[in-house]
Amino acid sequence: MSDNLLEISNLKMHFPIMGGVMLRQKGAVKAVDDVSLFIKHGETLGLVGESGCGKSTLGKCAVRLHAPTSGTINFDGQDISRAGAKTLRSTRQDLQMIFQDPAESLDPRLSVRAIIEEAFAIHKMGTRSERNQWIAELLDRVGLPKKAIDKFSFEFSGGQRQRIGIARAIALKPKLIVADEPVSALDVSVQSQVLNLMLELQRDMGLSYLFIAHDLAVVKHISDRVAVMYLGKIVEVADADTIYKDPKHAYTKALLSAIPEPDPSLKNNRVTLDGEIPSPINPPKGSAFGHRIEHKRYDETIGMDLSLVEIEKDHWVAADPCCLSDEDYKKCLTLS
Amino acid sequence: MADNLLEVKNLITSFKTDGGWLRAVDEISFSVPRGKTVGIVGESGCGKSVTAMSIVQLLPQPMGQVLGGEVILNGQDLIKLSTGEMRKIRGIDIGVIFQEPMTALNPCHRIGKQISEVFLLHTKISKQDAWQASIDILKKVKIPAPELRVGEYPHQLSGGMRQRVVIAMALACKPDLLIADEPTTALDVTVQSQILDLISDLQEEMGMSVILITHDLGVIAQSCDEVVVMYAGRIVEKTTAESLFKEPLHAYTKGLLSSMPRLDTPRKSELKTIPGNVASIHDFVQGCRFCQRLGVPVSELTQKPEYREVSPNHWVETCPQCYKP
Numbered sequence: 001m002s003d004n005l006l007e008i009s010n011l012k013m014h015f016p017i018m019g020g021v022m023l024r025q026k027g028a029v030k031a032v033d034d035v036s037l038f039i040k041h042g043e044t045l046g047l048v049g050e051s052g053c054g055k056s057t058l059g060k061c062a063v064r065l066h067a068p069t070s071g072t073i074n075f076d077g078q079d080i081s082r083a084g085a086k087t088l089r090s091t092r093q094d095l096q097m098i099f100q101d102p103a104e105s106l107d108p109r110l111s112v113r114a115i116i117e118e119a120f121a122i123h124k125m126g127t128r129s130e131r132n133q134w135i136a137e138l139l140d141r142v143g144l145p146k147k148a149i150d151k152f153s154f155e156f157s158g159g160q161r162q163r164i165g166i167a168r169a170i171a172l173k174p175k176l177i178v179a180d181e182p183v184s185a186l187d188v189s190v191q192s193q194v195l196n197l198m199l200e201l202q203r204d205m206g207l208s209y210l211f212i213a214h215d216l217a218v219v220k221h222i223s224d225r226v227a228v229m230y231l232g233k234i235v236e237v238a239d240a241d242t243i244y245k246d247p248k249h250a251y252t253k254a255l256l257s258a259i260p261e262p263d264p265s266l267k268n269n270r271v272t273l274d275g276e277i278p279s280p281i282n283p284p285k286g287s288a289f290g291h292r293i294e295h296k297r298y299d300e301t302i303g304m305d306l307s308l309v310e311i312e313k314d315h316w317v318a319a320d321p322c323c324l325s326d327e328d329y330k331k332c333l334t335l336s
Numbered sequence: 337m338a339d340n341l342l343e344v345k346n347l348i349t350s351f352k353t354d355g356g357w358l359r360a361v362d363e364i365s366f367s368v369p370r371g372k373t374v375g376i377v378g379e380s381g382c383g384k385s386v387t388a389m390s391i392v393q394l395l396p397q398p399m400g401q402v403l404g405g406e407v408i409l410n411g412q413d414l415i416k417l418s419t420g421e422m423r424k425i426r427g428i429d430i431g432v433i434f435q436e437p438m439t440a441l442n443p444c445h446r447i448g449k450q451i452s453e454v455f456l457l458h459t460k461i462s463k464q465d466a467w468q469a470s471i472d473i474l475k476k477v478k479i480p481a482p483e484l485r486v487g488e489y490p491h492q493l494s495g496g497m498r499q500r501v502v503i504a505m506a507l508a509c510k511p512d513l514l515i516a517d518e519p520t521t522a523l524d525v526t527v528q529s530q531i532l533d534l535i536s537d538l539q540e541e542m543g544m545s546v547i548l549i550t551h552d553l554g555v556i557a558q559s560c561d562e563v564v565v566m567y568a569g570r571i572v573e574k575t576t577a578e579s580l581f582k583e584p585l586h587a588y589t590k591g592l593l594s595s596m597p598r599l600d601t602p603r604k605s606e607l608k609t610i611p612g613n614v615a616s617i618h619d620f621v622q623g624c625r626f627c628q629r630l631g632v633p634v635s636e637l638t639q640k641p642e643y644r645e646v647s648p649n650h651w652v653e654t655c656p657q658c659y660k661p
Contacts, residue, residue: 050524050525050526050527051495051524157613157614158380159613160613187379187380187551188379188551188553188592188595188596189379189591189592189595189609189610190379190613191595192595192596192597192607192608192609193609195597195607196606196607196609199604199606214524214525215525216525216599217596217597217598217599218597220597220599220603221597221601221603221604221605221607222603222604223603224603240603241603244599254526255525255526258525258526258528258529259525259554259599260525260528260529260532260552260554260555260557260558260559261554261557261558261598261599262553262554262556262557262581262593262596262598263557263581264557264558264577264578264581265578266557266558272526272529272530272533273526273529273530274530276494276496276497276526276527277524
């Protein structure tokens with residue numbers, strides 16, 4: 001068995017747009033367009049990008065909440081990209097998801113007990129008393145009081161609700177959890193509590209995470225490696241420290257410099273990026289980011305292969321003349 | 337004092353509920369100097385938006401009422417003004433930017449019509465001139481092709497563009513004070529930095545003061561001169577941005593600053609946390625509310641801690657547990 005828990009290759013997720021009199025397909029939203037990535041056992045891969053870049057869609061594809069248009073998703077040695085409901089049911093024991101808004105992802109009409117028990121019920125695990133025991137253990141594990149078991153989700157604060165979401169996700173002792181912006185709806189002081197919990201669970205249970213977020217400081221804190229996504233494509237992947245210290249791609253650089261640092265002495269050394277992310281319905285033909293910054297070499301990139309190149313060990317970057325320094329681009333050309 | 341544009345003194349705002357009046361803002365005082373940016377930071381439910389809405393008197397009616405204190409703008413107490421007089425203040429003297437640009441704009445009207453409305457209400461100007469003025473102000477907030485955009489509807493614009501339109505509306509009559517309530521929370525980091533830059537450029541150009549409400553300490557550090565830290569309806573600390581980040585004095589401010597992951601904190605290290613949760617407004621004690629969160633018995637929290645200036649321009653709520661000089 002390879003040491004990669006999840007391997008996604010050439011994944012495409014295109015949502016059709018229907019229109020016209022006959023409701024034929026007249027286009028597609030290319031939310032995820034030819035993405036390849038992997039996650040090792042016990043590793044956290046951070047996925048960052050602006051809203052609309054396809055990071056959530058990619059996360060949902062990874063747990064097969066979307067059926068991808070093409071490409072393969074290899075989870076624990078099994079291709080689940082075309083798997084049917086039966087296979088998926090058993091796979092999802094090992095593959096869980098934490099959602100962004102805990103208020104919306106928990107059923108308001110179910111008690112905490114019912115929310116977590118559902119997981120055991122679906123997989124026909126345990127007797128009633130065993131399940132109760134497990135639920136009590138889980139609540140304790142995520143730092144919720146014992147009496148929480150018979151309460152409803154709306155009786156909790158945002159941070160506590162997210163803990164319920166986490167308890168539900170770890171109930172079946174999964175191997176991989178896809179966490180889609182798990183802390184962005186929370187206040188700073190609560191956010192750090194939830195992040196600590198996620199790190200602790202990873203240490204104790206050997207979990208892998210696909211951690212999707214737009215807050216780069218949070219992503220850096222929790223991730224081993226970070227992938228930067230722009231308009232349906234991954235533009236750079238590297239070790240978390242490397243990507244922050246030595247970003248190669250112009251978009252990564254711009255994204256990093258846009259983070260407001262909590263230090264007034266660092267004012268005014270930001271590169272402000274003009275424009276916004278283009279529509280994934282009609283993406284630019286060449287380098288998407290080169291188009292946004294109106295780079296002079298944009299025309300060259302039309303029709304060019306802009307796939308990832310391993311420029312340094314474990315540091316992959318899109319070989320794009322608009323977004324790399326001349327030196328780095330030359331290096332990419334010689335490597336590919 | 338002449339160099340303060342706005343002075344808020346002992347402001348109390350309460351909401352009427354089935355359980356009686358609840359104080360969302362409990363006797364807070366601060367001032368906004370001319371041409372400066374004052375940030376109000378705090379967690380959700382700490383009363384930062386209620387403070388802003390009390391200043392412009394846009395509290396939900398009839399539940400929300402200012403029950404005490406003064407809000408003095410240019411020597412005039414806004415609390416004492418009638419609804420009609422207040423309507424003239426809003427738009428002309430005070431502009432407001434709300435958090436979610438989609439809900440702040442009317443989806444059924446063209447951008448131009450919505451901006452023109454501000455001019456038509458507050459100045460004697462013809463419809464054509466107002467339309468032209470709208471194009472000019474859109475140009476000022478750096479919307480590309482303003483002649484075309486002015487005829488579009490809000491749904492045709494992206495989030496960042498919509499927020500620019502909201503800013504344009506707030507600034508149409510060149511107010512002295514701009515209140516921005518979480519102006520960038522709904523936006524991406526890259527767009528956020530564009531909007532913050534735009535606000536500070538316009539501020540410089542027009543010489544206005546800004547109250548910037550946010551929960552993001554990074555935004556505070558990048559764009560504010562002074563900072564007000566609120567916790568559970570009260571101000572726990574107020575000082576300049578530099579000194580807040582260099583020498584926070586109140587335990588809550590310290591906790592807030594250290595619980596943020598920064599780019600230079602070691603990876604996967606345990607983050608500092610503030611234990612507990614913010615008490616519900618129903619359970620607010622008279623004494624220090626941060627002690628309440630930390631689990632000090634309610635029976636001991638009966639005395640309201642004094643809020644005073646401990647060093648020049650550095651105000652702290654001097655609870656003996658939370659403030660140790």
